[in-house]
Amino acid sequence: MLPPVANRFVAGKTAAEAIDHARRQAKLGIDPMINLLGSHHGDRATAVADAEEYCLLVEDLAAADLDGQTAISVKPTQLGLECDETLFRDLLADVIEAAGVHDVFVWLDMEEHTTVDATLDAYEEFARTSDARLGVCLQADLERTLDDLERLADVPGTLRLVKGGAYDRPTGIAYTTDPQVDRAYRRLLERAFETVEGTVAVASHDPAMIECAIDRADGTDLELQFLMGVRPRAQRTLAAEWDVRQFVPYGTRWKRWAINRAKRNVGFTARAVAETVVPLRNGETFEEELGVSVPVSESGLESTGE
Template identity: 55%
Template structure:
């Protein structure tokens, strides 16, 4: 059982608990990105087990007529065991989800996984006519090139600031610099993604959300907004009155490491977490 405070950020330990949370979200006009917690497996059995649960989860989402999709981590599907393992397991999950009409997000992890993740996304997005999405991180210096590369790929691209503690030679480490880069990436995407992927604005930053709305109105490019469970939920519901909003909904028995990392990885996240805990 997940204790109070943590249960604001994690939907439960079972798929049934996660789907019940999705049902409640849908009642507030918010859609859900469901993620089974797990990462960095160095043995094949947990990879197979999580992949099987994702395949079943896609069927459960479709069978329950819920507005939801699934999100997987590359190292959860075996990337640490080899790119071939990751590709095999990911392809199986995407194919099963496609059979049920369920979208699949591929989360982005630290910089060592970026090439493998983008390559897999591009291949599967083209194969499955845009039924796959990927995340790009503004703090990585390479991301401008990656965003240009993805401009004609079907599917969705989620823009986030980046949460991993990356080396200074490949990443921007100053928060103001990352903010400028994030805004610049959004500006490029809204100007150039009109015939490409849908833009997903993954941010809790009110200034960036407002900037994205301005860009959407200026260019008319499709977009959606994504936020975490337990963080600025009132803002999510308010935004959903006029725009498409998705909440990232994690669940599973491996909730402790997720909860503590989300709370502590950045001062900004800790502030939002504390506000949510205090109900402010």
């Protein structure tokens, strides 16, 4: 059982809890993207263990028979990239194969700028040479990303566009101010809708960017993505008209993730604390029950660094 603040942003410690959460969201028309928390594994055994858990997770997702399209999200450094690139590719291949057997989509997350080349090379190879349903994240705050988009536009996979990652960026490779990142993200969205043949996944909590994406989609398949626990009412509302997917993390390594989400989303943290004092009825949210509104971070959905 997670504490009240953490359980806003983390589904639980076990895969079963994550799948239970996903089942509830599926009834609202929101598809899951389940992630086992953990990254930057420096030893082979831990990376292998996480890959094995993902292989079991896709079996459990298939058995759960959820409505909609199920997906998992994996991090390159979780699958051994910091140990050895060959190990990373071998473990990723195992996960992709297992997911393919059970018709589960695989999202490959993006981490530090030093991992971009290895991540995109692996994505392009597996997307072009397998029948797997596969997607990768692109970070708008990196100055290279428009070129990466052009490279990947005709790859038979799906691109997930975020504003940036929760990582330090050396001078000269990234946009560093909010206005710069916003402009870069708009350019990335516009170019994606001009060049990408398949689905474009827009991962942002920023209402202005969501509106921009909807206005410019113009026939392109559009998926909107959110983190668990952030703007839940918006997720439900948008799911009535658009494909919506929610990032659902779980695992014993939950503390750092929950703390980071709480810091970035002060409004929901306040609600979580308040709801321990003011019980809600019939699944209402705190603001619906009390008739108040607490500001929530409108920042773009970062790729999920821990």
